[in-house]
Amino acid sequence: MVDEQARPGRVLITGAAGGVGTILRGGLAALGWSVRGFDLVTPAEPDSDPDTGPVSDAVEWIIGDITDPAAIEAAMADVDVVIHLAGIPVEDHFAAILHANIDGTHQVFDAAVRAGVPRVVxxxxxHVVGYYERADFTDTKLGVGARPRPDTLYGVSKVFGEALGSYYHDRHGLQVACARLGACYAEPHTRRMLDTWLSPADAVRLFHALATAPDLGFELVFGASANRTGWCDLGPARRLGYHPQDDSERFRDRFADQPLDPDDPEVRYLGGDFTTALPPA
Ligand SMILES: NC(=O)c1ccc[n+]([C@@H]2O[C@H](COP(=O)([O-])OP(=O)(O)OC[C@H]3O[C@@H](n4cnc5c(N)ncnc54)[C@H](O)[C@@H]3O)[C@@H](O)[C@H]2O)c1
Structure with missing residues (x-):
């Protein structure tokens, strides 16, 4: 359940045209947020609320590049919280990761301080912990305090982003929540996603909670639905007001015929086949 006491304000969503951005644009607008989208491109899909369907004219839109310091700072005028999604969400060449995820994320945090935005989510x-082995987490959950074991250069860039958030909190007093998202799609596509699935409606609940949690300092949380076989500890997110409502279990039969070879990276590692992913040719 969404905390009705929390007061939405104006949110800037970077990467708002992408998959997660498309979920959040409509979902947060439906909760009363004034949504400003920022992306290299305009959205391919109309804004929609995961529960109630299309929401029209809900979003102010800015075309821009997060690596352009003036453009991203200007986009933050009168913003209460930045949700930073923009970047490359899979393995890629280091030069591309360096540009979008490392330089870009630095520009977003730095612009937030210059623009006086109090909070970045x-x-x-x-995939910052993708090299942990699934077999070690049958009886216990992986906590956010475990040392990062990124499974890709993409995962390394996200460890850097978390460290940047910690630095901007300690040095500049920025309120920062880093959400280690699972697989955020309408439905799980693989057996491993039964463990990591973050339903669209729960994604809205998660980001709304992190955007409105009182007394936020620096927080690191895992973000998944309440999946029966989830391996990440949702405690830190729950303590910030996240109450997931979905469970992937209803999709399990779909993957019943997939073999469970313990040596298959998709089965062995928490990061699955990201542990063998290569940049595009
Ligand atoms: N989708 C998931 O399941 C998932 C899981 C874990 C983490 N994440 C993270 O969530 C974020 C969003 O993921 P997604 O699946 O929506 O990715 P996506 O590729 O669908 O969307 C990313 C968006 O960022 C924009 N973008 C890229 N570089 C930019 C730049 N320099 N300036 C402005 N915009 C730029 C792209 O145009 C795109 O619209 C990413 O940071 C990703 O790492 C996603």
Whole structure:
């Protein structure tokens, strides 16, 4: 359940035209947020609320590049919270990761301080801990305090983003929440996603909670639905007001015929086949 006491304000969503951005644009607007989208491109899909469907004219739109310091600072005028999603969400060549995820994320945090925005919610990923082995988390959950074991250069860039958030909090007093997102799609596409699935409606609940949690300092949380076989500890997110309502279990039968070879990276590692992913040719 969304905390009805929390007061939405104006949110800037970077990467708002992408998959997660499309979920959040409509979902947060439906909760009363004034949404400003920022992206290299305009959205391919209309804004929609995961529960109630299309929401028209809900979003102010700015075309821009997060690596352009003036453009991203200007986009933050009168903003209460930045949700930073923009970047490359999979493995890629280091030069591309360096530009979009490392330089770009630095520009976003730095612009937030210059623009006087009090809070940034940063989209990290479970691929910062992708090299942990699934077999070690059958009886216990992986906590956010475990040392990062990124499974890709993409995951490394997200460890950097989390560290940037910590630095901007300690040095500049910025309120920062880093959400290590699981697989945020309408439905799980693989058996591993049964563990990591973050439903669209729960994604809205998560980001709304992180955007409105009182007395935020620096927080690191895992973001997934209440999946029966989830391996990440949702405690830190729940303490900030996140109450997931969905569970991937209803999709399990779909993957019943997929073999469970313990040596298959998709089965062995928390990061699955990201542990063998290569940049595009
Ligand atoms: N989708 C998931 O399941 C998932 C899981 C874990 C983490 N994440 C993280 O969430 C964020 C969003 O993921 P997504 O799946 O929506 O990705 P996506 O590729 O669908 O969207 C990313 C958006 O960022 C924009 N973008 C890229 N570089 C930019 C730049 N320099 N300036 C402005 N905009 C730029 C792209 O145009 C795109 O619209 C990413 O940071 C990703 O790492 C996503």
């Amino acid at each position: 940063y989209a990290s990923t479970n």
